[in-house]
Every structure is written in structure tokens, then in C-alpha cells.
Amino acid sequence: MYKVMIFIDGTWLYRTLPRLAETCGKQEFKVDYGVLPQVIARELSERLGAGSEGIDVVRNHLFASLPTNFDPLDENLITRQEEFYNLLKEDYHYQTEIFAIDFRGRRVRHSDRDPEDSFQPREKCVDIALASQLLYHAALPWTLDIAVVVLGDRDFIPVLNTVRRLGKRVAIVSVRSSCAQELADPRDEAGVKDFDVVWMDDLLEELELRYEPQQLECQSPDHDGDRFFWTTYRPRRGEPVYCDSCRQAYSERRNGNSYYEEEGELEDYPPLEDLPDLGETLDGTVEFKKEEKGYGFVTTDEGTSFFFHLSDLEGGLSFETLDEGQEVVFEVKSLPSGGKAGAAQNVRPPDMQ
Ligand SMILES: [Zn+2]
Structure with a gap:
């Protein structure tokens, strides 16, 4: 039995997936975070030749940010984002780490802001938090055999190297158009992975959130x-x-x-x-x-x-x-x-x- 932990760069995933889905003709694409770990486990077991009962996903970590001090017009938008993080935590038992981004009274969406305004929201801590948790768990002897990282930035290369030096295996889940060359490289010159990359591009159908019909009161x-x-x-x-x-x-x-x-x-x-x-x-x-x-x-x-x-x-x-x-x-x-x-x-x- 392989113990697997999943570490998701939530900020990267929000930015990337809807854009990918749009190029595939899917508008309003949403990820089903409930099935994501199962799909990843299946892909891994195929690469390991292990059979899916050989994989035990022991924890899902998600790292992301949430605007604070934003224009009150965006309150609904941010409330929904907050509810979404709560859903991940409460319904799907994700371990979430959410960091505030100060918007200094601005609108949250770039397209809603004055084009003359040079303000750039600065995300804090998200990458470092992911790297810290990943290293912490990889350094313990019993917590995981395989660290699955869902990300695309080259900033993570050093931490992925280190996890592998600790004797743990690394699997990368990413999106072709938003993945650093060094992470995607099939020859893995950077030494960041133990498996072929799992491309979400090929899994959109399975990952799409489809709502079951429910009863509501008019x-x-x-x-x-x-x-x-x-x-x-x-x-x-x-x-x-x-x-x-x-x-x-x-x-x-x-x-x-x-x-x-x-x-x-x-x-x-x-x-x-x-x-x-x-x-x-x-x-x-x-x-x-x-x-x-x-x-x-x-x-x-x-x-x-x-x-x-x-x-x-x-x-x-x-x-x-x-x-x-x-x-x-x-x-x-x-x-x-x-x-x-x-x-x-x-x-x-x-x-x-
Ligand atoms: Zn009615």
C-alpha cells in the first residue's frame, strides 16, 4: 500500500483550469474537488502498475488566498469563494491553508479596475506554505510514500528536489500550457519527478463538476x-x-x-x-x-x-x-x-x- 498526500497550489489551479476548459469549449468550468483525489489515485496506480487498491490517499492539502479590504461591490464574489473553501474543508476534508491578499479597497477582478490604476495584488505565503508542509511531511519517516503536487510554477523545483533526496517519490499533476518547462521535461534534467506528468488536459471530462438534480423550494x-x-x-x-x-x-x-x-x-x-x-x-x-x-x-x-x-x-x-x-x-x-x-x-x- 502506497501512502499518498496531495498538495495543491490552489491559486495556480483557479487561474489555470477555467482557461484550459474554455479553450476546450467548456464555459463556466468547475472542478469537482470531490473526485479529484480519486482521479489522481487512479492515474498514479496506472503509472505504478499497482491497481487502485494499492493507493491510499491519506490527505489533500490546498493552499490558496482570499482577498481582504476589497471594494464592497465584490462582497458576493468573495463570500462565495469563502464558502467554497469551507466546503472543501467540511465536505471533502481537505486541509486548507488560506492567506489574505490586501486589495486596498480595489475591485477584485482586474477587468473591473480602472485601467490607469497600477495596483497589483500581492499574494503572500501561499508557495512557501505549500513547500513547508510538503517538506515537513516528506521528512517524517511514516507519513507518505508519494507526494503528489498539483502546480506549474518553476519556483517549486528546489523543494521537489529535496523531497526526492529524502527518499520520497514525487508525482506532478499539471496543465500543459501552464507548466514550467523544467517540470514538464520528459528527461527530467531538473530531477523533480518519479513519474510521467499527469496532465489535467486529458482528464477534463472526469474532473468537471456535474450537479446532481436536487429539490428546491420555489x-x-x-x-x-x-x-x-x-x-x-x-x-x-x-x-x-x-x-x-x-x-x-x-x-x-x-x-x-x-x-x-x-x-x-x-x-x-x-x-x-x-x-x-x-x-x-x-x-x-x-x-x-x-x-x-x-x-x-x-x-x-x-x-x-x-x-x-x-x-x-x-x-x-x-x-x-x-x-x-x-x-x-x-x-x-x-x-x-x-x-x-x-x-x-x-x-x-x-x-x-
Ligand atoms: Zn414557483
Whole structure:
């Protein structure tokens, strides 16, 4: 039985895999981190000629970073990233080490920042943390036989050399377009590996996260009958979900259009030209409140819905004081897209401006 530990450069993987998937025509590609260790184990056992029961993946380590001090407009984005790290830890038992990157109030995505702004986020500690854990485990006599590293940067060459000098084997998992020449080299002049590289390029089909259908509760206030419906869509925490017929009815009421194009493709909904601007102040009505969960929706006169959480109320305002049907004003925190509601902030009664 070979004891295997996996060490993932999470920052590299996020950057690399979606780009790779896109070149293969897969948009919105997500890795199934639950199957990743099994796929790696199978590839290794093939290289060892060991049979998959010969491989015991004893631990998965993931090293990555999380923005702090970023523009509040990116709060949803970062909350989802944080939830993702929690999922890895809680559902898949990854050992995660996450380091903060100071964004100094900037937007997180480069494309959202002012092109004139020379600010470069500086990631701290991630590489060194990976190298330290790897060396620590490799230096102990009993913890692992094979260290699998999922990465592509040449900075890791010295630590991979050292792990092998300690008598442990190294397997590299990488992506062809984002792997340093020295790591990929089949002749291994740099002395960094004991196996042919496992190329994720060849494993995309298996690694893609495919959601199993699950039952959700339709949150449309107009819903008729049984609220539960099956969907493969995974809403993020607190995001409203409408069943197909409610979304369609809602859309028809609003535009006289069908939600679906003839081919069944999902349209941008509501139409882009009707969308307000980010930060714009709008009037609306509290259409629906989920008391026990602390969230609700406001709907504008045009019929566009915005999600709000109790933390999105104007300072000092308590959730209980807002009633369904009540008129409010709010600012647009995020815009609706792809059938999902937008988000509101600073929700307050009109007389509280
Ligand atoms: Zn419904």
C-alpha cells in the first residue's frame, strides 16, 4: 500500500483550469474537488502498475488566498469563494491553508479596475506554505510514500528536489500550457519527478463538476401548489430560487416575452438595456420576506427583483420593521443576470433618506 498526500497550489489551479476548459469549449468550468483525489489515485496506480487498491490517499492539502479590504461591490464574489473553501474543508476534508491578499479597497477582478490604476495584488505565503508542509511531511519517516503536487510554477523545483533526496517519490499533476518547462521535461534534467506528468488536459471530462438534480423550494410569492421542484441549478446561499413556471410567468408579465428563446436557450433576463446602474437609487416594494432566514426581495415598479439580506438594511433599521407590501428605496448592489435576481443595499423607508 502506497501512502499518498496531495498538495495543491490552489491559486495556480483557479487561474489555470477555467482557461484550459474554455479553450476546450467548456464555459463556466468547475472542478469537482470531490473526485479529484480519486482521479489522481487512479492515474498514479496506472503509472505504478499497482491497481487502485494499492493507493491510499491519506490527505489533500490546498493552499490558496482570499482577498481582504476589497471594494464592497465584490462582497458576493468573495463570500462565495469563502464558502467554497469551507466546503472543501467540511465536505471533502481537505486541509486548507488560506492567506489574505490586501486589495486596498480595489475591485477584485482586474477587468473591473480602472485601467490607469497600477495596483497589483500581492499574494503572500501561499508557495512557501505549500513547500513547508510538503517538506515537513516528506521528512517524517511514516507519513507518505508519494507526494503528489498539483502546480506549474518553476519556483517549486528546489523543494521537489529535496523531497526526492529524502527518499520520497514525487508525482506532478499539471496543465500543459501552464507548466514550467523544467517540470514538464520528459528527461527530467531538473530531477523533480518519479513519474510521467499527469496532465489535467486529458482528464477534463472526469474532473468537471456535474450537479446532481436536487429539490428546491420555489420562493415566488405567486407560486401555486407544491413549492418543491427538481433542478440542477445550485443557488448560492440566500439567493432566491423560482421554479420554471414562476420565472416564465414573471417574465411574461414583465415584458410580454417568453423567458426562453425558440431553441430553448436562456436569455439574459431582464433585458440588459432595461437594467439600472450599479449604485443607482431605486424605489421599490418589499415583495416577499423570509422572516426566519432574514432575507427578502424588493421589486421595482418595472418588475425587477432585488434580493436583500437583513444586513443590507440602512444602518439602525431592524428587519422586523419592514413589512411585505411596504414601499422602500434602495441602492443597487448587484444587477440581475441569467435569471437570477439582483441585490439591494441600504434598503430603507422613503422617508428615511
Ligand atoms: Zn414557483
